[in-house]
Amino acid sequence: MATGRTHRPATRSRGIPEATVARLPLYLRALTALSERSVPTVSSEELAAAAGVNSAKLRKDFSYLGSYGTRGVGYDVEYLVYQISRELGLTQDWPVVIVGIGNLGAALANYGGFASRGFRVAALIDADPEMAGKPVAGIPVQHTDDLEKIIDDNGVSIGVIATPAGAAQQVCDRLVAAGVTSILNFAPTVLSVPDGVDVRKVDLSIELQILAFHEQRKAGEEAAETDGRRRPVAARKTPADKGPDGDVPAVMPA
């Protein structure tokens, strides 16, 4: 969520559905794995299984990007990797700042998934003077006072907020004022931003609550037939065509 493409019609935009955009990274990851194994081509069926979606959905998704497949054969892995990367804007370098270097912020800084996809941790920022200068993941932490200068010097347009909930809106305001237009929020708060700024949230607590909801359902159904919990499950099944997938966001609870 958190996208609100309400503004400007976006001229040359081919209008890729949001649900499709959300799945492109999934396809890209599956394709990258195939690429590393030097697999030259892949069918919609195979790729869909690897990405955990069904093949009709995948083909429809790709149809929004163009006709990149060959009938009777499938898709060229390398070519598709390139096309999707380009579509997602990953062929360029995206400097990112992480604000709030607590447990989570440090985990994010150490997280290897950044570099691999065009994202570069340009700076780590924290409000605690004690932290200033200390290196985390090899990058020295800088103080919040310099936030605006850091954003500006590094041409940052994407910010990650990993502060406590109470500080998030304030940090967000400063990031936005300094020129950041995309924010990934890990704090358990609803952020208010001006039009034209995108916010996405990741919230562990919300995800757990959604799981609890379904878990409760299962327990209820089950009670009607067996004793209670614990039901050793049978054969594995690839999630390829389970339910609606790519959606529901999340936020870190208070």
Add this chain to the structure above:
Amino acid sequence: MATGRTHRPATRSRGIPEATVARLPLYLRALTALSERSVPTVSSEELAAAAGVNSAKLRKDFSYLGSYGTRGVGYDVEYLVYQISRELGLTQDWPVVIVGIGNLGAALANYGGFASRGFRVAALIDADPEMAGKPVAGIPVQHTDDLEKIIDDNGVSIGVIATPAGAAQQVCDRLVAAGVTSILNFAPTVLSVPDGVDVRKVDLSIELQILAFHEQRKAGEEAAETDGRRRPVAARKTPADKGPDGDVPAVMPA
């Protein structure tokens, strides 16, 4: 995503839409905040603003739960907190295990949002023998060898996977075999699970890629009118009725 309610008709289920379930935690958080400020009642308009959705959507969502409001007045905060908690299954205790106590696992273990919502970290599990016995967030880490026993002794049905991608499926299989039926996956992999097991994923890299997509669009549009990046934005706006929100999942990239 990751829900696949394909199986059994689920007898007494009133069939709450998945999109609604995904927003209930959001409402709950806003309501809890109101409750702490001792606000007795709230209108759909006010609550919607606090939760970052529009009021028609909120009323429709609540209508799936029942008629808990009073026309002309609004909703009783305490009552609604209780009803939503019950619906989400948060009135009971959910023991949770976290597998993979690296940076991220430790951050999750330290995360306060658990306890507040009926979730209890029952155990921390890691494959590294060096970690065994060391306390993280006050809880001693246990070795993977004992995974099955831990799950069983604690009656765990929800597991959190924070291992590297390579270990995730294996851990998942063991969790499922031991009786876990809901999994929150932070590893950047598609997990295969049997029917009846729910998986939700949280992936930082995917979220960033989605932001990059939109960021790229903005840069393109903007180029047509000004110089390049950096556009100090104007008045703030509450995201209440921006775009489609609660959806797109995420996964930790490799």
Add this chain to the structure above:
DNA sequence: CCTTGTGAAATCTTTCACAGCT
């Protein structure tokens, strides 16, 4: 003969707008 690309149908979600209750 195999697999893509895609109209059309089915399903799910959001939004509108107003009748109905307090």
Add this chain to the structure above:
DNA sequence: AGCTGTGAAAGATTTCACAAGG
């Protein structure tokens, strides 16, 4: 008079199923 609850309309997403291309 105000605000909820909800049919019905509008929009988005998914799935079907098959024509078309290699």
